[in-house]
Amino acid sequence: xxxxxxLDYESKLNDCFLEDCVVLRNYALSDTLWRLDLRSDxxxxxxxxxxxxxxxxSASPSDCVFGHLLRRPLSVYFANNDTISLIYQLxxxxxxxxxxxxxxxxxxxxxxxxxxxxxxxxxxxxxxxxLLVGGGIGTAALHLLARQLTQxxxxxxxxxxxxxxxxxxxxxxxxxGEKLRLHIATDDGSAGHHGFTIDLLPELVNNNKYHYLxxxxxxxxxxxxxxxxxxxxIYCDVSLERRMACGIGACLSxxxxxxxxxxxACVDGPVFxxxxxxx
Amino acid sequence: MxxxxxxxxxxxxxxxxxxxxxxxxxxxxxxxxxxxxxxFGSGREYHALxxxxxxxxxxxxxxxxxxKGVSLKPWDGNAGIRITQSAAGMLNSIGLQNKGVEEFCAxxxxxxxxxxxxxxxxxxxxxxxxxxxxxxxxxxxxxASVSAYELNISCPNVSCxxxxxxxxxxxxxxxxxxxxxxxxxxxIVKLTPNVTDITEIARAIESAGADAVSxxxxxxxxxxxxxxxxxxxxxxxxxxxxxxxxxxxxxxxxRVAQAVNIPVLGMGGICxxxxxxxxxxxxxxxxxxxxxxxxxxxxxxxxxxxLQQWCEQNGVRNVSELTGALN
Numbered sequence: 001x002x003x004x005x006x007l008d009y010e011s012k013l014n015d016c017f018l019e020d021c022v023v024l025r026n027y028a029l030s031d032t033l034w035r036l037d038l039r040s041d042x043x044x045x046x047x048x049x050x051x052x053x054x055x056x057x058s059a060s061p062s063d064c065v066f067g068h069l070l071r072r073p074l075s076v077y078f079a080n081n082d083t084i085s086l087i088y089q090l091x092x093x094x095x096x097x098x099x100x101x102x103x104x105x106x107x108x109x110x111x112x113x114x115x116x117x118x119x120x121x122x123x124x125x126x127x128x129x130x131l132l133v134g135g136g137i138g139t140a141a142l143h144l145l146a147r148q149l150t151q152x153x154x155x156x157x158x159x160x161x162x163x164x165x166x167x168x169x170x171x172x173x174x175x176x177g178e179k180l181r182l183h184i185a186t187d188d189g190s191a192g193h194h195g196f197t198i199d200l201l202p203e204l205v206n207n208n209k210y211h212y213l214x215x216x217x218x219x220x221x222x223x224x225x226x227x228x229x230x231x232x233x234i235y236c237d238v239s240l241e242r243r244m245a246c247g248i249g250a251c252l253s254x255x256x257x258x259x260x261x262x263x264x265a266c267v268d269g270p271v272f273x274x275x276x277x278x279x
Numbered sequence: 280m281x282x283x284x285x286x287x288x289x290x291x292x293x294x295x296x297x298x299x300x301x302x303x304x305x306x307x308x309x310x311x312x313x314x315x316x317x318x319f320g321s322g323r324e325y326h327a328l329x330x331x332x333x334x335x336x337x338x339x340x341x342x343x344x345x346x347k348g349v350s351l352k353p354w355d356g357n358a359g360i361r362i363t364q365s366a367a368g369m370l371n372s373i374g375l376q377n378k379g380v381e382e383f384c385a386x387x388x389x390x391x392x393x394x395x396x397x398x399x400x401x402x403x404x405x406x407x408x409x410x411x412x413x414x415x416x417x418x419x420x421x422x423a424s425v426s427a428y429e430l431n432i433s434c435p436n437v438s439c440x441x442x443x444x445x446x447x448x449x450x451x452x453x454x455x456x457x458x459x460x461x462x463x464x465x466x467i468v469k470l471t472p473n474v475t476d477i478t479e480i481a482r483a484i485e486s487a488g489a490d491a492v493s494x495x496x497x498x499x500x501x502x503x504x505x506x507x508x509x510x511x512x513x514x515x516x517x518x519x520x521x522x523x524x525x526x527x528x529x530x531x532x533x534r535v536a537q538a539v540n541i542p543v544l545g546m547g548g549i550c551x552x553x554x555x556x557x558x559x560x561x562x563x564x565x566x567x568x569x570x571x572x573x574x575x576x577x578x579x580x581x582x583x584x585x586l587q588q589w590c591e592q593n594g595v596r597n598v599s600e601l602t603g604a605l606n
Binding site: 014066071110250255 | 317318319320323324325326327328331332347355356360361362363364367368369371373376521522550570571572573574576577
């Protein structure tokens with residue numbers, strides 16, 4: 001499986017491209033969530049689950065330089081041989097610009113970037129079991145992993161958000177098949193459990209033996225998930241979000257404190273083993 | 280002045296090529312373009328990307344590579360948020376994070392030697408004290424692949440050293456003089472615009488033996504999170520860069536070029552070919568592209584191609600003719 005590969009630094013750099021991608025679709029999924037589908041020949045076939053792209057939020061180069069100088073890192077929601085799909089949340093000026101980009105225009109995309117989810121190999125042909133915990137827009141980074149993992153694992157996918165309209169959870173998950181078990185939590189109780197994702201985990205962990213735990217979302221949630229993984233001995237990866245400038249490892253804007261010193265969220269991460277992180 | 284008397288039509292027949300080479304205070308550059316320290320690491324990350332985009336020499340296309348600041352011991356850089364976007368620019372508070380001169384020599388210089396042997400390497404040197412700057416240079420003198428030094432006395436993001444040397448003419452002069460005794464290599468001093476009179480500092484470092492002066496470093500700025508009513512950056516101050524500061528940089532380059540006889544490495548918000556030409560006309564001998572690389576990682580090779588074309592179309596045979604050629 002692709003996402004089990006450990007990428008060395010040089011091959012990661014060699015596999016990164018700058019591509020002008022044609023926008024296939026850019027549409028609202030809810031009040032605050034949008035989906036952007038891009039045609040990509042260079043980046044799409046190289047994407048591994050967990051990696052991200054760094055994209056300009058306007059189709060006009062001068063608008064980018066003078067209005068939206070910094071690219072935005074967005075995790076890849078879905079990718080196949082010629083398409084990349086991203087899900088983004090409307091949060092500020094950059095994403096407000098991005099929703100104005102119409103189909104047919106071109107966006108400058110840099111990628112794929114970063115480390116991928118590192119699922120431990122199963123010892124025999126038995127079916128593994130994995131627990132994925134996504135909070136808010138961070139859930140998007142787990143979808144490609146869920147698609148791949150369900151080929152070999154039963155996957156408990158815990159998806160949380162502030163309310164039902166912010167859940168990154170839709171009919172795409174049906175493609176994961178029957179090995180996917182969905183668990184929903186919302187802060188306001190508008191869907192699933194009324195509360196946090198973290199509330200659902202003790203019962204799941206008590207009742208199942210997990211080979212792998214992966215989480216992406218608010219850092220406070222990831223920290224709690226990582227603590228649970230440590231106390232129960234489950235191998236756990238986290239995907240961290242940072243502000244980024246270059247996105248390729250040069251500027252050191254996106255530093256993460258780890259037991260090995262400062263690491264870069266862009267190229268050393270975004271996926272880290274949870275035990276490396278100094279929370 | 281009849282420097283630009285050749286018309287475009289004549290040029291198409293005559294100017295088959297443009298001589299882009301410049302001499303920056305003894306540093307021979309194949310073209311006037313380098314990168315602003317701190318925006319480019321040591322080039323390795325951009326090298327692969329440029330090659331993937333069809334620039335087969337990778338970062339070897341540059342006139343010089345300017346490395347991120349190198350200190351004696353590893354520096355952790357600043358805690359908390361390190362960047363934010365602002366109108367036509369960005370603020371950074373990285374804090375000169377680097378792994379120290381030993382690891383720089385073992386990894387970065389070794390990589391540069393193997394992958395960009397034909398291109399000049401300017402090592403940006405930073406320190407907390409006069410001694411630290413000197414010790415870094417002493418160590419780098421052992422390395423054959425270093426072409427020149429850029430003394431960083433202008434970073435607003437460290438509390439000890441950095442900008443404190445660049446805002447005091449006496450200190451700037453003493454540091455330059457001490458480093459001058461340690462090396463015959465071209466010594467460039469990078470100035471901050473956050474002073475009352477940048478020409479005073481420029482004259483001081485010229486008298487102390489600098490071969491060239493580079494400017495500007497970032498402009499001191501601030502950002503506030505109104506929800507928490509806290510400064511966005513832990514150190515409160517951060518460095519503003521990008522097209523927002525270009526007019527400030529251009530004016531500083533013009534004034535310094537008028538005030539000193541050493542060549543000027545101009546930078547500050549360069550994004551377009553027109554920006555490059557403006558800096559040259561204002562008096563810059565060479566140019567650095569910085570923040571623009573974050574928006575377009577191929578900015579530098581694009582600007583190089585564009586500058587060459589501009590020269591061809593405007594009858595400029597030697598790019599050095601443009602330096603200070605303001606009418």
